[in-house]
Amino acid sequence: MIKSAVAIQYDDEELTGNIKIVLKNIPEITIVDNSNCEKIVLGECGRKIRWLSNKIIQDFPEEKHIGLIFKTSEELILHWFAVLDAGKEPLIMQYPTKKQSMIYWHNSVSHTISSSNIQGVICEAGIKSLGIEKLVKTIFFEEEILEADTSCDEIINGTFIQLSSGTTGFRKGMKFTFKELYSYIQNYNEIMDMKETDCIVSWLPLYHDMGFIACFTMPIFLGVKLVLIDPIVWVTNRSILFKTIADYKGTLCFMPNFGFEVMSKENLDIPITTMRKWVSGGEPVKKDTMVRFCEHLGANLQSISVVYGFAETIMAISQSNGIKSHEKDGRDVVSCGAIIPGTFIKIIDNQIFAKSGYSIQCYLDQISIVDEEGYIATGDIGFMENGELYVEGRKHDIMIQAGQKFMLNEMDTILAQVAPEWAGRGVCLAKDDEGTGTQTLLILLERADIIDSEQYRELASRLSQSLPVEHFELYFVPDQFLTKTSSGKINRKKTYEDFQKFKNWENFNKSIELHMHDEIKRHFQGIPFDLPIAEALDSLGLIILDSIVKKGDIKINKSMTLNEVVEVCMQKNRNQVPLRSDARKVISLVSMMDFSFVLRLTEEDMKFISNAVGMQVEFEHVCMPPAPIVAHDLIFCDFFLCRNYDERYSYYYECVQKIKGASLLLLDDHAEFAVGGAGTFPVMDTKFNRSPVSDYVVYRWQKYAKNHHLLPVGDVVHGSSLSPAMHLDAIKKITDYLNVPIFKVAVCEKYKQHTADWEYKDYKYNFNVIYEGKPDYSNHDKIVAALCDFINQNKHRIKTKDVVSVNNSPDYNDLWHFCSYAVNPLFIEQVINRFNSFIIHGFPCSLHYLQKKLTEQGKKFCFVPALNASGGFDPALEANYECVLQTGSWGTPKTSLPVLSLMLAGGPLFANLPPDFKIDQKILDFSFIALPEDIKNYLNNK
Numbered sequence: 001m002i003k004s005a006v007a008i009q010y011d012d013e014e015l016t017g018n019i020k021i022v023l024k025n026i027p028e029i030t031i032v033d034n035s036n037c038e039k040i041v042l043g044e045c046g047r048k049i050r051w052l053s054n055k056i057i058q059d060f061p062e063e064k065h066i067g068l069i070f071k072t073s074e075e076l077i078l079h080w081f082a083v084l085d086a087g088k089e090p091l092i093m094q095y096p097t098k099k100q101s102m103i104y105w106h107n108s109v110s111h112t113i114s115s116s117n118i119q120g121v122i123c124e125a126g127i128k129s130l131g132i133e134k135l136v137k138t139i140f141f142e143e144e145i146l147e148a149d150t151s152c153d154e155i156i157n158g159t160f161i162q163l164s165s166g167t168t169g170f171r172k173g174m175k176f177t178f179k180e181l182y183s184y185i186q187n188y189n190e191i192m193d194m195k196e197t198d199c200i201v202s203w204l205p206l207y208h209d210m211g212f213i214a215c216f217t218m219p220i221f222l223g224v225k226l227v228l229i230d231p232i233v234w235v236t237n238r239s240i241l242f243k244t245i246a247d248y249k250g251t252l253c254f255m256p257n258f259g260f261e262v263m264s265k266e267n268l269d270i271p272i273t274t275m276r277k278w279v280s281g282g283e284p285v286k287k288d289t290m291v292r293f294c295e296h297l298g299a300n301l302q303s304i305s306v307v308y309g310f311a312e313t314i315m316a317i318s319q320s321n322g323i324k325s326h327e328k329d330g331r332d333v334v335s336c337g338a339i340i341p342g343t344f345i346k347i348i349d350n351q352i353f354a355k356s357g358y359s360i361q362c363y364l365d366q367i368s369i370v371d372e373e374g375y376i377a378t379g380d381i382g383f384m385e386n387g388e389l390y391v392e393g394r395k396h397d398i399m400i401q402a403g404q405k406f407m408l409n410e411m412d413t414i415l416a417q418v419a420p421e422w423a424g425r426g427v428c429l430a431k432d433d434e435g436t437g438t439q440t441l442l443i444l445l446e447r448a449d450i451i452d453s454e455q456y457r458e459l460a461s462r463l464s465q466s467l468p469v470e471h472f473e474l475y476f477v478p479d480q481f482l483t484k485t486s487s488g489k490i491n492r493k494k495t496y497e498d499f500q501k502f503k504n505w506e507n508f509n510k511s512i513e514l515h516m517h518d519e520i521k522r523h524f525q526g527i528p529f530d531l532p533i534a535e536a537l538d539s540l541g542l543i544i545l546d547s548i549v550k551k552g553d554i555k556i557n558k559s560m561t562l563n564e565v566v567e568v569c570m571q572k573n574r575n576q577v578p579l580r581s582d583a584r585k586v587i588s589l590v591s592m593m594d595f596s597f598v599l600r601l602t603e604e605d606m607k608f609i610s611n612a613v614g615m616q617v618e619f620e621h622v623c624m625p626p627a628p629i630v631a632h633d634l635i636f637c638d639f640f641l642c643r644n645y646d647e648r649y650s651y652y653y654e655c656v657q658k659i660k661g662a663s664l665l666l667l668d669d670h671a672e673f674a675v676g677g678a679g680t681f682p683v684m685d686t687k688f689n690r691s692p693v694s695d696y697v698v699y700r701w702q703k704y705a706k707n708h709h710l711l712p713v714g715d716v717v718h719g720s721s722l723s724p725a726m727h728l729d730a731i732k733k734i735t736d737y738l739n740v741p742i743f744k745v746a747v748c749e750k751y752k753q754h755t756a757d758w759e760y761k762d763y764k765y766n767f768n769v770i771y772e773g774k775p776d777y778s779n780h781d782k783i784v785a786a787l788c789d790f791i792n793q794n795k796h797r798i799k800t801k802d803v804v805s806v807n808n809s810p811d812y813n814d815l816w817h818f819c820s821y822a823v824n825p826l827f828i829e830q831v832i833n834r835f836n837s838f839i840i841h842g843f844p845c846s847l848h849y850l851q852k853k854l855t856e857q858g859k860k861f862c863f864v865p866a867l868n869a870s871g872g873f874d875p876a877l878e879a880n881y882e883c884v885l886q887t888g889s890w891g892t893p894k895t896s897l898p899v900l901s902l903m904l905a906g907g908p909l910f911a912n913l914p915p916d917f918k919i920d921q922k923i924l925d926f927s928f929i930a931l932p933e934d935i936k937n938y939l940n941n942k
Helices: 046-059 074-085 102-115 125-130 178-192 209-222 231-236 240-248 257-263 287-297 408-418 453-466 492-506 513-523 539-550 562-574 603-613 627-643 647-660 669-678 692-696 724-738 749-754 780-793 825-834 848-857 921-926 932-941
Strands: 007-009 019-022 029-032 037-040 065-069 089-092 120-124 138-141 154-156 159-163 173-177 199-202 225-229 252-255 277-280 304-309 316-319 325-328 331-334 343-348 351-356 376-385 388-394 398-401 404-407 426-433 438-446 472-477 584-591 617-621 664-668 680-684 697-699 713-718 742-748 760-765 801-803 820-822 837-841 860-863 883-886 899-901
Touching: 007 178, 007 209, 019 178, 029 240, 037 074, 046 074, 065 074, 065 102, 074 089, 074 154, 102 125, 120 125, 125 138, 159 209, 173 178, 178 209, 178 316, 199 209, 199 240, 209 225, 209 252, 209 304, 225 231, 225 240, 231 240, 252 257, 257 277, 257 287, 287 304, 316 343, 316 388, 325 388, 331 388, 343 376, 388 408, 398 408, 398 426, 398 438, 404 408, 408 426, 408 438, 408 453, 426 492, 438 492, 453 472, 492 627, 513 539, 513 562, 539 562, 603 617, 603 780, 627 647, 627 680, 627 724, 647 724, 664 669, 664 724, 664 780, 669 724, 669 742, 669 749, 680 820, 692 697, 692 713, 692 848, 692 932, 713 932, 724 742, 724 749, 742 749, 742 780, 749 760, 760 780, 825 848, 825 883, 825 932, 837 848, 848 860
Parallel strands: 029 225, 065 089, 065 120, 089 159, 120 138, 199 225, 199 252, 252 277, 277 304, 438 472, 584 617, 584 664, 664 742, 742 760, 837 860, 837 883, 883 899
Antiparallel strands: 007 019, 019 154, 029 037, 159 173, 304 316, 325 331, 343 351, 351 376, 376 388, 398 404, 426 438, 584 801, 680 713, 697 820
């Protein structure tokens, strides 16, 4: 029986076996962050818990399963006890993190709500924008916790919900009672030997089994002192763990292997002398990591315990005392120790099965998960040796290539050793290869520069010398491509699904032959390309090569070298027959230049260019933001959009695709540096989260932004934060990424030092911010001639386009330059508060906050994108509205209504204002335009 003043087991006849928690006997819980600490004395919080409990009963009278989404905080802990006090069953759910995909988080939470029958959720107010209220009845808690007239002093026979780990898929709900938890703690503590003199220090999230059980409920039941750090705080300041252990004299700490790895590199300013046990679990433990960690701390390796956990048995199945390894099949496997009392395992075909007196029979979906003996498949493989359990890895973390098994976690280790500079940003996956009927090792590595061919070749060569497989595929992918679980582990299943989506998206409407030579180069890293393939490749390699070339109906023989095979594939592509016999090849010119300022081509120009270059030319202007944003858009559309594409993206995606489809791009320094330095620009979020500041951006009428109020704009940047070097670097990235030449026109004296090597230079404009005078087109013919010369010089690089009908007229059906700003929130609020109905002269995509606020306040508004033939509005329409707000369209309307321009629409900022409407002088001093960072600060302090 547990010896604790907190968790008490009844022994009288009527209540025998029942468990009660006595709140006044729970030691003080401390929550530490970067600047202060929060102390929770639950014995003094009984009235607060009862007040919350009463509120929960009022808000959720019939609902039983209640989810909680908070950071590690007093609010979370008090709500957890309050749900129990209300006679309901709490589940601590995953709090979203910046590094996690918002789509994945939303889908995961949605799955939890449906599969676990969560009937109500109480959330921290800070996640209001994530739309959880659309999934389930939701209360956003943003008030002070008051005190009730009565107090919650004890909780009897509570029942709670926790989730499985989710490493191989979405997490599933499980229900446990206090009685089952009591039995588990009684057994596990025979191994842990936690005492009231101990102090647990933990940064683990409470929505994971190790954090929730080992670092929350177990110490509470045992009356052990508890000091918690929110995981988001730890991620941003990892040294806080060592400082907190030293400050609070910590004795016990639980972490996954990666936690020990990163802490082995953290500065140790204060000696750690009070710790008696470090416990590693949640992922495979690396002996080298533990050795480094202990050497860094000057600790004994015996102070490390390895726990093998399985949430379906509440938490621990086995635990070691110290680090011990056993060699199997040439690999060192770390021992997870002896099976804890009360738990039983069996191993069938290397797969581990487990059961205990408190293990579940089914998840909350009521589907049985046990076999005829009551055992549950853990999904892990391992073996017993001398009474100790050795876990080799996940059943699904195995690659079988040509009958030989390889552990993917060991491949991960080799990748980390070969490329330590990208630790935690790479993953090894098993790719099913239909062509060979076996699996291929697929390596994905996150990099800022995904087109560094020299780095790619160098790393591929190093890997080929270190990996135990001869054939693998290596891909550089952009930052945040890999999907991680909420505990920070890479989710192989989801990442592989995303990779497949990316490949299907990449190959959409592309010819097979186009990629054969690239596929060969990718498959045979480190293999000599100048030897006959009979000498260079093994039998599996020959099968792989044959499966690739068969896609293009290419015949090869074993005397050919890989270089020769690649050349045959490339020749096949060059000789490829057009999709239609009547198709014609053209050079597609796509311009991002400011045609109101630099150059506007005519049909005569098109004929001249076509004659000069000896091929038909098409031209289209696309209004795009500056190069740093375009470079990001290209990566976003190629690697991430496939995860979330629908009709909302149609305008945006069409514009980006036109850039991708260009034979040659054109840009100028005014659009790039001047307009690009004065505007505010949206940045798509690869996690598909929308930032509140994005609702304050006004756009004119460029096609690119038509649906931006519906898209995941994760950040908004002002052009002043984009240095000239960033612009130039992005232009080079676009050229390299698309393998498309860019014709650059420089006409602004202000940027002369940055454009000295551009293709055309005539520095005739001198201005401060944006040129607002009359444009000078006197150099028109010179620019056209320079463009012809550039095309002729780069014909070897220019990719032609197959069209059935050539468009000889230049297409200028888009705005001349990208026009967007962020609007001062104070000004918007003043306008909304003064008037009750609005004609919005613009599009729904512009200043989305306005329509959201008006809808929230029940104020009438309508959108009028264009003025009528008289330059005004329909008189009947005017009669029903009080004010005109210009948020994007051009021209000053003829109207008697008050007009406020938020888009510099070619006229005065204000017209017809009523005498009692005074614009705040501070707003006039700084205009209606605001910097995104100022808006962010305003929203944070609001």
